[in-house]
Amino acid sequence: QAKAALVMDDASPRQRLAAFVTANLNAPIIDARVFSLWATFLGRAGADPALARAHRDGYLGFRNEVEAVVAEVLAAEQHKPDAGELRHHAIAINAIIDGLWIEGCLAGEMFSPGELAA
Amino acid sequence: QAKAALVMDDASPRQRLAAFVTANLNAPIIDARVFSLWATFLGRAGADPALARAHRDGYLGFRNEVEAVVAEVLAAEQHKPDAGELRHHAIAINAIIDGLWIEGCLAGEMFSPGELAA
Numbered sequence: 001q002a003k004a005a006l007v008m009d010d011a012s013p014r015q016r017l018a019a020f021v022t023a024n025l026n027a028p029i030i031d032a033r034v035f036s037l038w039a040t041f042l043g044r045a046g047a048d049p050a051l052a053r054a055h056r057d058g059y060l061g062f063r064n065e066v067e068a069v070v071a072e073v074l075a076a077e078q079h080k081p082d083a084g085e086l087r088h089h090a091i092a093i094n095a096i097i098d099g100l101w102i103e104g105c106l107a108g109e110m111f112s113p114g115e116l117a118a
Numbered sequence: 119q120a121k122a123a124l125v126m127d128d129a130s131p132r133q134r135l136a137a138f139v140t141a142n143l144n145a146p147i148i149d150a151r152v153f154s155l156w157a158t159f160l161g162r163a164g165a166d167p168a169l170a171r172a173h174r175d176g177y178l179g180f181r182n183e184v185e186a187v188v189a190e191v192l193a194a195e196q197h198k199p200d201a202g203e204l205r206h207h208a209i210a211i212n213a214i215i216d217g218l219w220i221e222g223c224l225a226g227e228m229f230s231p232g233e234l235a236a
Contacts, residue, residue, distance in 0.1 A: 004120070037161075039157045042157040044154075045128065046224060056225050091229075106160065107173065
């Protein structure tokens with residue numbers, strides 16, 4: 001499971017971030033049926049305030065996890081990012097996972113095994 | 119229009135790539151109604167071969183445009199990337215534009231003006 005990657009005891013922060021990204025871009029998270037449900041949900045979230053709130057909570061929850069591990073990666077490398085910089089990285093990493101996940105679910109046969117997480 | 123950014127006469131390849139990304143993350147391409155249509159389309163593409171093909175053609179068309187301008191950016195900076203490296207960059211840039219576009223369409227109020235394209 002992807003969350004397990006975030007709490008691996010014997011791994012550096014960078015390894016945990018990489019494992020988290022990889023886990024999110026492979027089965028069972030890459031899944032055509034889950035994707036279809038997700039797309040339907042998203043399509044309605046624009047018009048339904050409760051779904052919009054659910055999307056927003058899910059998005060921010062996921063992004064906050066990414067942000068926490070990015071903070072550890074940078075701290076381990078002696079960077080002291082400010083809050084804006086961490087937010088910026090988390091938004092970008094979240095977005096690239098989402099974008100790669102879409103293609104993996106919908107058209108995974110276009111990519112070599114492991115290519116999306118490379 | 120986003121495509122106009124790719125053919126600006128008086129801009130460097132790097133400026134054209136940046137303008138392309140920015141254009142894709144602002145109105146009219148950030149649009150809640152277009153987004154809702156897109157999500158519905160994607161949700162059905164998993165089960166409908168004609169929609170899957172349309173998605174794939176659209177995706178590859180967009181990604182090939184990104185790849186062409188990435189090649190120009192790297193050439194202008196004296197890098198000579200091989201085809202695999204170009205493909206890798208184009209997949210990543212495409213994915214981050216998609217991921218940021220989703221959040222911009224669905225929950226644009228979470229971000230400062232210009233933040234998604236930063």
